[in-house]
Amino acid sequence: MVPITHFLYLAILLFLIGVGGVLLRRNALFVLMSIELMLNAANVALVAFSRLHGNHDGQVFAFFVIAVAAAEAAVGLAIIVAIFRSRDDVDIDDLGLLRD
C-alpha cells in the first residue's frame, strides 16, 4: 500500500515543476505544456484525496478536468498558430504592440 501522503508529494512536486516552467520559459508552447503539467498535478492530488476519503467526487472532478484541459489545449494551440500566421510577414520587433 502506498501512503496517500506520497501521492501528495508527487502532485506537489509536479505542480511546482509546472509553475517553474510557466515562470521561467518564454516560449508560449513550453508555457502551455507546463500548464498542462500543472493541471495533471492537480489531478493526481484529486485522485489521491478521492482514495483518502473513499468517495468518487475527486475522481469525477479529475474526469472533468481532463476534458477542460483538452479544450484549453485546443484553444491555446489555435491562438499560437494564429500568432504564427500573423507574424509570417512582420518583423519580430513589431511584437509588443501591447505594452506599457
Next chain:
Amino acid sequence: MTGAELSFYLFGGLAVFSALAMVTRKNAVVAAMWLIATFLSVAACYVLAQATFLSAIQVIVYAGAVMVLFVFVIMVVDVDATGRLTHRRPSRVGRLAYYGGFLLSAGFLAWVLVGTLARQYVTFGAELEPGSDFGTARGLGREIFTDYVFPFEAVSLLLVAAVIGAVVVARSRKEREHAARHLADPAARHAAGLGTAAEGEIAPPGPSPATDFGEPSATGHRGI
C-alpha cells in the same frame, strides 16, 4: 517493499524526472515527448490509487489526443521562430518588478505547498471493500450519469465552444477568402475582409493632436 510500492516509486520518480526534463529542454518536440512520458507515468500511478478508469482516460485523452495535437502544432509552426513568440522587452525597472514578483509568488506558492506537506500524517486512505467498483468505469459511470449529469452536459457545451473557437482563431486568411469568394454584395465582401481597401493595414491615426487634452499615446501605440 511490496510490488505496489515499488512500482509507485518507480513511476513517480519517472514522472518527476520526465517533468524536469520537459521544462528544461530546448527542443519543443523533445519536450513534448518527455511530457508524454510524464503523463504515462502518472497514469500508472493512478492505477495504484485505484483510479483505473481515469488511468485509461489519461492515456487515451492526455498522452494520446492532446499530445498529438501538441506535436502537430509544433510541426506546423516553425519551432525556431516560436522561440521568440512571446518576446517582450519591458523597461529595466519593469523587468525587475516582473521577475521579482514572479519569484516572490513562486516562492510563496512553494512555501505554502511544502508547508501543507510537512503537516501531513501517513494514511492509506479509506477502507474499500475488496470487490467494490471504486474507480472503475462502472462506478464512475454511475456517478457521472446520475449525480453529475448536469456538469456532464455543461462540459459538452464547453467542448463545442473550444472546438469551434479553435477553428475561428486559427483559420487562415486564405480559407476565409475562399469561404467568401462567392459573395456578390460589396458590403458583404467588405465585411468578410475582401475588397479594395488595403488589408491588414492600420488606418492613419486621424487628426493630429489639436487640443491640449492628450499628447499622443505614451506607448506610441496608435490605436487600431
Next chain:
Amino acid sequence: MTHAPFVADTMASATLQDLGHLAPMAIVGLWGLLLMATDAFAAVGFRHFQRRIALFGLALAFVAGLTIYGNADYDGGVEVFRGFLVVDPFSAILDLVLVGLCAGTVLVAGDYARTHRFEYGEQESLLCIATFGAMMVGHAHDLLALFLGIETMSISVYVLVGARWNAKPSAEAALKYFLMGAFASAILLMGIALLYGATGATAFEGIRGGVAEAFTRWLRINDLARALDQGHTASPAASDLVIQGVAKAALLIPGVLLVLGALLFKVSAVPMHMWTPDAYEGAPTPVTAFMASVVKVAGVAALLRLFVATFSTHRLVTAPYGWTTAVALVAFLTMTVGNLAAVRQSNVKRLLAYSSIAHVGYLLLGVVAAANFYGEAFASDATLGGDGLSWSRDAGDTAVASVLLYIVVYAVASLGAFVTVAWLSGNKHEALEAYQWSGLARRHPGMALGMTVCLLSLMGLPPMAGFFGKLFLFRAVFENSNPWLQFLVVWALLNAVVGAYYYLRLVVAMYFHTPPKTAPVVLPGKGAPAVVAVTAGLSVALGVLMQPTLDRADLAARAFNYPPGPSKARRVDGLRAAWEARDPTPPVAAEEPSPGT
C-alpha cells in the same frame, strides 16, 4: 437493475423539473448551440440574422428569468441537480443582469465585426456560451460548478479576444490573456484539490461542514498540547484524531489561499492585474465591454458565493489564518494602482481598463466587510448573545447587498462606456486617443450625453446610480469596527476623487474642446446607440429609484450565508413582510405569479 426503466423515468422527470428551475441558463446555453447550427446553414454575408436569433433567445431567457425573479417560492433557495446548483433570489438577479449585459454586447458585436471587416458567424454563439458559464458561476453550489462555469466563460472569451484576424494586437492579447488565465485556472484547480482533501466534499455545504470540523479538531489540539505539557499522556486514539485535525486544517488554508489567488486574478485585482489593460486593449471593443461587465460580474459572484458565503467561519476570516487580511491589502493596492495608472493613460480603452481595476478594489472592500460580519456572527454566538448575532448577520447581509448593487451598477455603466468606444470607430480604426474625442458633443450630442452619464455613474456623481452604489458600499464597510477597514474607506474616498479627475477629463474634452475638422467615423446601425441609451437610462433610473433597487438587492442578499432551506426562506419572507408593513404597495407586487414549480 431490474427497475432500470422506472429509474430512468423518474430521473428524466427530475432532470426536466430541475431544468425548469434553471430555465434562463438552459435557454442561453441551448441558444449557444442553436446559433452554431444556424451559422452553419446561413450563407456567408447573411450573418446579421444571427443577431436577431440571438436576441430572440436572450429575450426568452430574460422572460424566463423574470418569472423566477419575483417568485417567492425561490426565497429559501432551491437546490437543483442534487445540490450542484442553487436557484435563489441572488442568482435570479444575476441571471437577469447577465442576460441583459450579453444582449447589450450582441447588439454591438456584429456591427463592429462587419465594419472592421472580420465578421464571423460564431460570435453570437460564443457570447451566449460565455454568458452560460457566467450564469453557472452565479448559480454555483459546488466547486465543480464554479470551476466549469469559470472555464466555460474563459475559454469562450479567449476565442472572442483572438478572433480579430486582421489585427495583430488581437491575437497577441488573446495569447497573453490565455496563458495567464490558464495558469490561474491551474492554480484554482490545485486549491480546489486541497479543499477537497481537507473536507472530503466538493459541494459547498459539505465544505462548510468540513471547515467547521477541521477547526474543531484544531481547537482540540491546543487542549491536548496543554495536557501533554502538564505531564498527562494521551491515548493513541485521541492523538490520532487530533493529528488528523492538523492535517485537515493544514490542507484547508493553502487551499483557500490558492483559490483566492486564482479568483482575484479573474477579477483582475492588483498583483494579478498585468494582463487586464493589454487584453482589454487588444480585444475587439464589444468583447472588451463583455469582459468588463459579464466576466467581472461572474468573478465577483464567485467570490461572494465561495468566500463570503462558505469560507466565512470565524477562524477563516480573522487573523492569523484568515483570508480577509490578504484581501484587504489587495483591495488597497488595487484601487490605488488602478486609479494612479488610469490617470496616466491617454488611450481611452486603457483608461477604462484601469478604472475597471480600481472599481474591483472598492468591491473587494465590500467583500472583506461582508465576510468579517459573517465571521463575527459565528463568533458572537458565544460571546455577544442573540443581539450581537443578529446584528452581525444583518450587517453582513447589507454588505453583500451593497456589493451586489455596486457590481450591477458598475457593469451597466461600464458596458455603456465601452460600447460608446466601440461605436466611435470606422474601418479598422478606432478613435482611442483622448484628443479624438474632443468636441464629440457638438457632432453627436446624444452619444456624448450617454457616454457622459455612464462616466459620471462610474465616477459616482449624486443623481447617478454609481453614487448610491459607492455610498451604500462604503457605509456598509464603515459599519465594521475594524479600524483598518475604516481607514480603507477613507482611502477609497480619496481614490474616488482621483477617479473623478480622469473621468471628468474625458467629459470636458467631449463638451468643451473644439472638434477636429474631419468628422469622426462611427459605427453604422442603431445597435450601439440603443445600448448606450439603455445603459445611460438605467444608470439614471437606478439612481433615482434607489429605494426599490436597494430593496431588491437586500432581498437577494438576505440570509446569504445560509444553506438553502426553510430557515433562509423564513428570513427572506421576514424582509418581504417588513416591506409590506412599511408600504402598502411593495415593489414585489408587480411580479408575475410562479410558473409550474
